[in-house]
Amino acid sequence: xxxxxxxxxxxxxxxxxxxxxxxxxxxxxxxxxxxxxxxxxxxxxxxxxxxxxxxxxxxxxxxxxxxxxxxxxxxxxxxxxxxxxxxxxxxxxxxxxxxxxxxxxxxxxxxxxxxxxxxxxxxxxxxxxxxxxxxxxxxxxxxxxxxxxxxxxxxxxxxxxxxxxxxxxxxxxxxxxxxxxxxxxxxxxxxxxxxxxxxxxxxxxxxxxxxxxxxxxxxxxxxxxxxxxxxxxxxxxxxxxxxxxxxxxxxxxxxxxxxxxxxxxxxxxxxxxxxxxxxxxxxxxxxxxxxxxxxxxxxxxxxxxxxxxxxxxxxxxxxxxxxxxxxxxxxxxxxxxxxxxxxxxxxxxxxxxxxxx
Numbered sequence: 001x002x003x004x005x006x007x008x009x010x011x012x013x014x015x016x017x018x019x020x021x022x023x024x025x026x027x028x029x030x031x032x033x034x035x036x037x038x039x040x041x042x043x044x045x046x047x048x049x050x051x052x053x054x055x056x057x058x059x060x061x062x063x064x065x066x067x068x069x070x071x072x073x074x075x076x077x078x079x080x081x082x083x084x085x086x087x088x089x090x091x092x093x094x095x096x097x098x099x100x101x102x103x104x105x106x107x108x109x110x111x112x113x114x115x116x117x118x119x120x121x122x123x124x125x126x127x128x129x130x131x132x133x134x135x136x137x138x139x140x141x142x143x144x145x146x147x148x149x150x151x152x153x154x155x156x157x158x159x160x161x162x163x164x165x166x167x168x169x170x171x172x173x174x175x176x177x178x179x180x181x182x183x184x185x186x187x188x189x190x191x192x193x194x195x196x197x198x199x200x201x202x203x204x205x206x207x208x209x210x211x212x213x214x215x216x217x218x219x220x221x222x223x224x225x226x227x228x229x230x231x232x233x234x235x236x237x238x239x240x241x242x243x244x245x246x247x248x249x250x251x252x253x254x255x256x257x258x259x260x261x262x263x264x265x266x267x268x269x270x271x272x273x274x275x276x277x278x279x280x281x282x283x284x285x286x287x288x289x290x291x292x293x294x295x296x297x298x299x300x301x302x303x304x305x306x307x308x309x310x311x312x313x314x315x316x317x318x319x320x321x322x323x324x325x326x327x328x329x330x331x332x333x334x335x336x337x338x339x340x341x342x343x344x345x346x347x348x349x350x351x352x353x354x355x356x357x
Contacts, residue, residue, distance in 0.1 A: 008205070008206045008208075008267070008276065009206060009222055009226070013044045016044045016045055016048045017044055019048055020044065020047055020048045020051055023048070023051040023052060023055055024051055026055060026073060026074065027051065027054055027055060027058065027073065027074070028058065028073065028074060028075070028076035028077070029074070030076075030077065030078045030127075031051075031054060031123075034123050034126055034127070035047055035050070035051070037126055037130075038050075038122070038126070043224070043225065043226075049115075049119075050119050050122075053115065053116045053119040053120070054119060054120070054123065055073070055101070056096070056099070056101060056116060057092065057116065057119070057120050058073040058076060059073060059099075059101055060092050060095050060096075060099070061076075061084070061088075064091065064092075064095055065088055065091070067083060068080070078127055078132050078133065081123075081124060081127065081133055082133055082134050082135065082137075084124075084137060084138070085137055086137055086138075086140050086141050089117065089120065089137075089138060089141050090141065092116075092117065092120070093113050093117060093144065096108040096112070096113045096116060097113070110144060110146055110147065111146060113144065114143050114144050114146060117141070117143060117144070118143060120138060121138040121139065121141075121143075124136045124137070124138040124139070125138070125139065151306065152297050152298065152299070152303050152306070153303055153306045153307040153310055154195075154294065154297075154299065154303070154304070154307045158293055158294050159195060159307065161293040162191060162195075162289055162290065162293050162294075163188065163191060163192065163195075165289050165292055165293055166184065166187045166188045166191050166289050167184060167188050169181075169184060171292045172288075172292075176288070179272065182272060183272065185240075185243055185244040185247050186244055186269060186270070187285060187289070188240050188244070189240045189241050189243070189244035189269075190204065190269055190282070190285065191286070191289065191304070192236065192237050192240040192241075193233070193237060193240075193241065194286075194301055194304040194305065194308070195304050195307060195308055196233050196234055196236065196237035196308065197231050197232075197233050197237065197308065197325075198304075198305045198308035198309055198312070198325060198326050199221060199231065199305070200223075200224075200301075200302075200305065200327070201279055201282055201283070201301040201302070202279065203221045203222065203223065204269070204282060204301070205269070205276065205277060205278065205279055205282060206221075206222055207219065207221065207267070207268040207269065208266045208267060208268055209245065209248070209264075209266055209267070209268050210266065211268065212241060212245070212268070214238060214241075214242065216230075216232070217232055217233050217234070217235070217237075217238050218230045218231060218232045218233070219231060219233070223327045224327065229327070231325070248270075252264050269282070282301060283300060283301060286299060286300060286301050286304065287299070287300070305326070309322050309326055309334070312325060319331055319334055319335065322334050
């Protein structure tokens with residue numbers, strides 16, 4: 001059955017909702033009120049991640065805090081949050097470095113620890129504002145300072161080698177080359193789209209054939225929060241997409257001739273099983289080619305997005321343009337993710353002030 005873009009996002013939200021309900025069933029009853037309160041300004045995926053984070057927090061209380069040891073997570077009441085001190089939250093941050101849930105050993109980096117603590121603080125603030133907590137002790141604890149992450153992106157020569165490898169498959173294994181013959185046009189089109197537009201992986205996976213308009217060299221994309229915008233691409237990207245879609249049309253015609261009941265899958269990028277590619281499949285595709293041309297860099301679809309954002313800034317020197325194209329609501333997010341841009345600004349500023357005429 002054909003799957004259009006709205007179907008894809010609806011199905012994704014439905015799947016996340018089912019997961020959310022499963023996690024919610026193992027949380028204290030009052031958490032349901034919290035999630036209802038934040039529903040209007042959060043996505044389904046955000047609420048799912050919050051549910052996982054609260055599961056980790058209440059599990060911590062039952063195994064590492066003397067006052068709550070041995071208690072079932074579902075037995076917690078709102079009033080119990082009054083007994084959660086700043087010291088408990090500090091201990092929670094330490095606990096998150098190495099912990100265990102349902103027999104599975106887990107470890108959080110500094111950003112994950114900060115996010116999980118922020119979730120707890122949001123919940124406590126919510127109930128304090130509703131006057132269901134006597135005090136919000138979590139407000140006394142600041143979120144940990146985060147260190148800047150290393151900015152990883154591809155250089156100009158690496159971009160060319162990545163696309164050349166996707167096109168030729170020269171360095172692939174013999175087994176990989178068998179599949180490459182069938183997928184090289186798709187792989188090249190996808191990598192070119194990432195590097196030529198900076199779209200997110202979820203946006204790429206959700207694209208349909210009918211979202212592409214070669215009259216304007218643009219495509220319709222569903223951004224975070226569900227808003228729809230039109231992004232534009234270069235003639236170089238258009239050429240790769242057209243070649244891929246021409247091959248798709250030929251294959252569809254051949255299948256239709258053999259089976260009159262055959263219906264085209266509307267998804268832009270398909271697996272060899274004629275299904276919409278998953279996020280995991282796209283991640284593995286990027287990794288396969290990237291490790292050949294740059295084995296020391298951990299290149300992901302997001303790093304291709306960073307590569308595009310950096311290249312766009314160097315061409316425009318306008319951080320607001322970069323933020324708009326990438327779909328960042330806050331320009332500070334753009335600055336944070338592209339720290340090298342600040343270096344370019346400082347470098348340019350060095351020559352602005354003249355000490356002597």
